[in-house]
Amino acid sequence: MDIAAHVFSALYQFGDAFAFLVLSACGLAVIFGMMGVINLAHGEFIMCGAYVTAATVHAGLPLPLGILAGTLVSALVGVVVELAVIRHLYDRPLDTIVATWGLSLIATQGTLIMVGSTMAGVGTPFGSFQVGDYSYSIYRIVLFCAALGVLAALYALFNWTRFGVLARATIQVPHMAAALGVDTRLIYSLTFACGAGLAGLAGGLYAPTMTLVPTMGATFIMEAFVTVVIGGADVFLGTAPAGGVLAVVKSVMTSWQGQLFGQIGLLVAVIIVVRVLPKGISGFVLRERT
Amino acid sequence: MTKSVLRGLRAAALTGTLVLGSSLGSHLALAAENPIKLGVLEDQSGDFAAATIGKVHAIQLAAEEINKAGGIMGRPLELVTYDTQSDNTRYQEFMRRVLQRDKVDVVFAGFSSASREAYRPIVDQFNGFAFYNNQYEGGVCDGHMIVTGAVPEQQFSTLIPYMMEKYGKNVYTLAADYNFGQISAEWVRKIVKENGGKMAGEEFIPLGVSQFSQSIQNIQKAKPDFVVTLLVGTAQASYYEQAASANVNLPMASSVNVGQGYEHKRFKPPSLKDMFVTTNYIEEIDSPKSKEFYAKFKAKFPSEPYVNQEAENSYLAVYLYKQMVERAKSTKREEIRKVIALGDVCMDAPEGKVCIDPKSQHMSHTIYLAKVGADHSISFPKVWEDIKPYWLGEAGCDLTKKDPMAQYTPSNPPPKP
Numbered sequence: 001m002d003i004a005a006h007v008f009s010a011l012y013q014f015g016d017a018f019a020f021l022v023l024s025a026c027g028l029a030v031i032f033g034m035m036g037v038i039n040l041a042h043g044e045f046i047m048c049g050a051y052v053t054a055a056t057v058h059a060g061l062p063l064p065l066g067i068l069a070g071t072l073v074s075a076l077v078g079v080v081v082e083l084a085v086i087r088h089l090y091d092r093p094l095d096t097i098v099a100t101w102g103l104s105l106i107a108t109q110g111t112l113i114m115v116g117s118t119m120a121g122v123g124t125p126f127g128s129f130q131v132g133d134y135s136y137s138i139y140r141i142v143l144f145c146a147a148l149g150v151l152a153a154l155y156a157l158f159n160w161t162r163f164g165v166l167a168r169a170t171i172q173v174p175h176m177a178a179a180l181g182v183d184t185r186l187i188y189s190l191t192f193a194c195g196a197g198l199a200g201l202a203g204g205l206y207a208p209t210m211t212l213v214p215t216m217g218a219t220f221i222m223e224a225f226v227t228v229v230i231g232g233a234d235v236f237l238g239t240a241p242a243g244g245v246l247a248v249v250k251s252v253m254t255s256w257q258g259q260l261f262g263q264i265g266l267l268v269a270v271i272i273v274v275r276v277l278p279k280g281i282s283g284f285v286l287r288e289r290t
Numbered sequence: 291m292t293k294s295v296l297r298g299l300r301a302a303a304l305t306g307t308l309v310l311g312s313s314l315g316s317h318l319a320l321a322a323e324n325p326i327k328l329g330v331l332e333d334q335s336g337d338f339a340a341a342t343i344g345k346v347h348a349i350q351l352a353a354e355e356i357n358k359a360g361g362i363m364g365r366p367l368e369l370v371t372y373d374t375q376s377d378n379t380r381y382q383e384f385m386r387r388v389l390q391r392d393k394v395d396v397v398f399a400g401f402s403s404a405s406r407e408a409y410r411p412i413v414d415q416f417n418g419f420a421f422y423n424n425q426y427e428g429g430v431c432d433g434h435m436i437v438t439g440a441v442p443e444q445q446f447s448t449l450i451p452y453m454m455e456k457y458g459k460n461v462y463t464l465a466a467d468y469n470f471g472q473i474s475a476e477w478v479r480k481i482v483k484e485n486g487g488k489m490a491g492e493e494f495i496p497l498g499v500s501q502f503s504q505s506i507q508n509i510q511k512a513k514p515d516f517v518v519t520l521l522v523g524t525a526q527a528s529y530y531e532q533a534a535s536a537n538v539n540l541p542m543a544s545s546v547n548v549g550q551g552y553e554h555k556r557f558k559p560p561s562l563k564d565m566f567v568t569t570n571y572i573e574e575i576d577s578p579k580s581k582e583f584y585a586k587f588k589a590k591f592p593s594e595p596y597v598n599q600e601a602e603n604s605y606l607a608v609y610l611y612k613q614m615v616e617r618a619k620s621t622k623r624e625e626i627r628k629v630i631a632l633g634d635v636c637m638d639a640p641e642g643k644v645c646i647d648p649k650s651q652h653m654s655h656t657i658y659l660a661k662v663g664a665d666h667s668i669s670f671p672k673v674w675e676d677i678k679p680y681w682l683g684e685a686g687c688d689l690t691k692k693d694p695m696a697q698y699t700p701s702n703p704p705p706k707p
Contacts, residue, residue, distance in 0.1 A: 013503060122558060124532070209528060215524065259467075
């Protein structure tokens with residue numbers, strides 16, 4: 001019984017870290033992996049999702065609908081940003097970094113000025129359960145399931161739908177895709193919106209568990225970038241295994257030596273992986289395959 | 291002849307009037323152009339903004355009141371405000387700017403202890419004069435600084451024994467991992483030991499961390515009687531929601547929460563249930579002085595989410611400065627310190643009577659024990675009046691005699707003469 005409780009506690013911590021890494025990183029991975037754009041405003045899309053979720057829940061909507069609203073609004077904002085800024089910078093990848101960084105500063109300060117320095121939280125649903133000596137939050141299990149669900153949905157979207165085929169064709173050889181009649185601009189817009197929406201979903205899912213402030217996106221950023229850097233350009237072959245590896249590193253280090261060592265562990269893992277596998281886990285897997 | 295004399299006289303009279311007029315005018319202009327400049331360096335954006343925007347507003351409120359009532363010695367008070375963005379390097383940059391370029395008479399600066407220690411050497415170097423209007427881990431013995439916030443002997447020597455008596459002697463500390471958290475945790479350790487208790491555990495959390503599942507489990511493993519939470523910044527405040535949803539259900543004690551970040555207003559009840567905080571002011575304090583201050587604050591800033599401890603510290607600091615300048619008849623630091631050395635610089639603040647201790651240039655406070663209920667309402671089970679900032683003075687810091695410009699801790703006390 002005691003051993004079972006310990007095993008469960010380790011699994012729970014792993015699942016919790018995995019969910020946070022994967023949900024923070026998915027949106028970034030889609031935009032980076034499919035479009036090559038490094039979106040430094042990623043944290044602000046997360047913040048947008050969280051704020052819209054909290055606002056709609058305060059307005060009386062149930063939480064799942066609030067999260068959906070947060071996701072959709074973030075995706076819409078993503079479309080606008082793509083049309084207004086990103087679209088003009090596809091052949092200037094370094095400039096997109098500066099542009100999205102600028103957007104993130106504007107979004108953080110704009111939210112501070114317009115909405116104020118904090119927003120009231122919505123409270124975590126579902127309560128807790130007990131295993132052995134420890135009690136756990138049920139919502140954390142929901143987050144883990146949501147992370148798995150997002151990975152499965154993305155796999156289905158990009159492999160089994162017409163949009164997925166067109167998107168992959170556009171990413172691989174844009175000119176050939178365009179010559180065959182694919183509206184590549186539309187595909188880029190939709191892909192960016194998909195990434196922004198995933199960021200909004202992460203924000204919405206974590207909104208009940210966190211402080212809602214304009215700078216909240218920053219707390220996701222390190223984990224998101226670490227996961228994408230380790231994972232490489234492919235969402236499924238990269239983000240998921242990277243999330244798994246990093247979750248083990250983080251949960252083991254944190255339970256052994258505390259939060260600081262959890263963070264150190266993440267960064268050391270990045271340094272090692274970047275040194276050994278410059279194209280990330282997915283680059284390694286794909287090279288093996290060909 | 292007479293005509294020309296007359297003309298001359300008239301000219302003389304005219305010029306005389308003109309000279310008189312212009313000198314009078316320039317004299318008046320001098321008074322208007324010669325304000326007392328108060329530099330305000332506080333975080334109006336970034337991770338600490340939620341707790342510190344109110345400080346800027348409190349200073350604006352006090353300055354407006356003072357200027358309406360005729361200023362300080364007839365000179366208006368002018369604020370020179372910069373947003374330090376919760377960033378230590380900004381503090382250094384702007385501290386140089388207000389002291390060198392803007393040439394302010396006094397600076398009110400800083401929220402986090404890291405930022406205070408970042409700018410303090412610059413104040414010392416340029417021989418400036420700064421107020422730190424924030425509760426902190428204590429120990430700054432520096433003649434260039436006046437601290438109006440509460441210190442550990444005021445907040446922990448009251449809180450920890452109360453909690454140990456009420457809930458038990460096993461204590462767990464969860465603290466932010468920088469100088470404030472580390473030194474405050476040292477104080478908690480010391481006081482727990484002195485009272486015959488034992489530390490069930492300690493964990494230090496890097497600033498900006500927002501996920502606490504593992505820490506929550508560590509706390510459950512250690513089975514403490516209560517948890518001392520010294521969490522700083524908005525990201526770390528996520529702990530309460532996550533601990534509540536995991537049903538940790540332990541009483542909490544803090545010197546920083548509620549009084550600074552009004553977590554009980556931001557989070558949904560009952561996540562802060564049984565949180566005990568020692569603070570020298572929060573807006574719920576039910577005294578005529580406090581109500582009056584709160585009403586004035588809300589009249590000027592109707593959308594202010596909360597009037598916290600540091601807002602009151604900042605507000606009373608402006609009035610203390612006014613009193614000291616008027617008694618010293620100068621804005622020079624050395625003249626002002628002569629007034630402080632008399633030991634009777636006191637005022638009736640919104641919290642109650644406060645005085646500056648000449649040895650450490652810290653303040654005595656009325657300390658309120660605030661308890662957060664299950665519905666997040668605040669009650670005050672206990673009030674300690676006139677708690678003096680005694681530790682530095684007893685440990686050997688005496689700024690009336692010697693100015694070491696250093697920070698001390700229980701494990702690193704002032705050198706004995």
